[in-house]
């Protein structure tokens with residue numbers, strides 16, 4: 055594979071990088087400290103067309119391809135890991151569910167405001183007893199009148215407490231295992247019985263609210279079902295597969311931020327009457343950090359390339375996400391090491407990069423589950 059940005063892709067990524075340097079980086083510590091959903095920043099992203107990057111213009115999107123979109127998300131995540139999750143969950147999970155599986159009228163009514171960024175999206179799959187093991191979910195949707203009555207709860211839902219549109223998974227047939235799961239569009243404001251129980255106090259990923267949701271006799275009409283009954287599990291897997299490319303992007307953005315910060319610090323910090331960047335031990339760390347970050351970026355664009363070509367990209371997306379998330383934590387760890395004692399304090403962002411990086415190894419497929427996926431493809 056040979057990958058080079060076109061002029062148009064490069065211009066978009068440069069525009070996003072400039073926005074991130076001017077508007078996100080200066081308030082990233084504040085977002086981390088306050089842990090509030092950064093509404094104004096999200097509105098600014100929407101004005102720039104960045105809340106609907108990959109969706110066609112007819113649905114309010116920017117029509118970017120899967121090289122430009124992850125590259126832009128990488129830049130956003132370089133500025134703030136929390137903002138990276140907000141955008142990735144909104145676009146790659148909620149938005150893509152509506153785009154891939156919604157009918158024409160569902161796309162017009164629900165995807166367009168999500169792509170324009172006037173509505174915020176969330177993807178509600180995981181439950182207290184069903185994380186990696188999705189079919190273990192307990193949430194049920196029972197037919198009632200010309201719709202469904204939904205009862206149950208979800209855990210760890212990114213954007214869950216601020217979302218206007220939630221793509222929700224529930225069992226329509228409790229005895230059919232993975233084939234008994236269906237997906238629905240829920241509108242928290244309008245639909246009685248949608249309850250936000252609270253948000254998690256997390257290690258990192260601050261600014262993106264991770265919510266616990268409860269559905270108490272929530273009724274929705276039949277035309278809010280996405281696709282047919284029983285298709286929800288396959289829809290979720292397909293959506294998460296594409297989503298993994300963007301979690302690779304979030305990982306790479308955080309790794310790049312950790313590398314940039316450590317490079318600058320190593321040239322400023324003097325010990326033994328010389329910048330610590332003169333020491334070969336520090337140079338080798340920087341060299342490894344850069345090499346791993348570049349390799350992860352190439353894996354991400356390789357998976358994106360296969361997706362754009364319409365080829366099967368399950369293994370490549372899993373590999374890109376697995377590698378990028380693990381090196382992102384390693385690079386952020388070395389970033390702290392290069393900062394010495396200062397790296398362990400909140401005087402520098404090195405520790406934030408480490409906290410933000412760790413999450414990549416957990417959501418949208420843990421590293422262990424991704425290794426299962428890759429091995430299964432190898433042994434197929």
Ligand SMILES: Cc1cc2nc3c(=O)[nH]c(=O)nc-3n(C[C@H](O)[C@H](O)[C@H](O)COP(=O)(O)OP(=O)(O)OC[C@H]3O[C@@H](n4cnc5c(N)ncnc54)[C@H](O)[C@@H]3O)c2cc1C
Pocket residue numbers: 143177178179180182184185186187209210211212213256259264413416417418419420421422423426
């Ligand atoms: C900050 C945050 C945001 C999130 N956002 C969302 C969201 O927007 N929407 C959503 O639906 N979910 C979301 N999640 C949930 C996330 O996807 C799950 O946490 C993840 O899938 C793992 O599930 P679990 O936490 O139940 O861990 P478990 O599945 O209980 O796993 C625990 C450990 O066992 C290992 N394990 C489990 N099964 C296997 C296996 N078969 N083989 C080998 N090892 C295994 C895991 O790798 C892990 O190390 C989010 C989570 C977090 C922390």
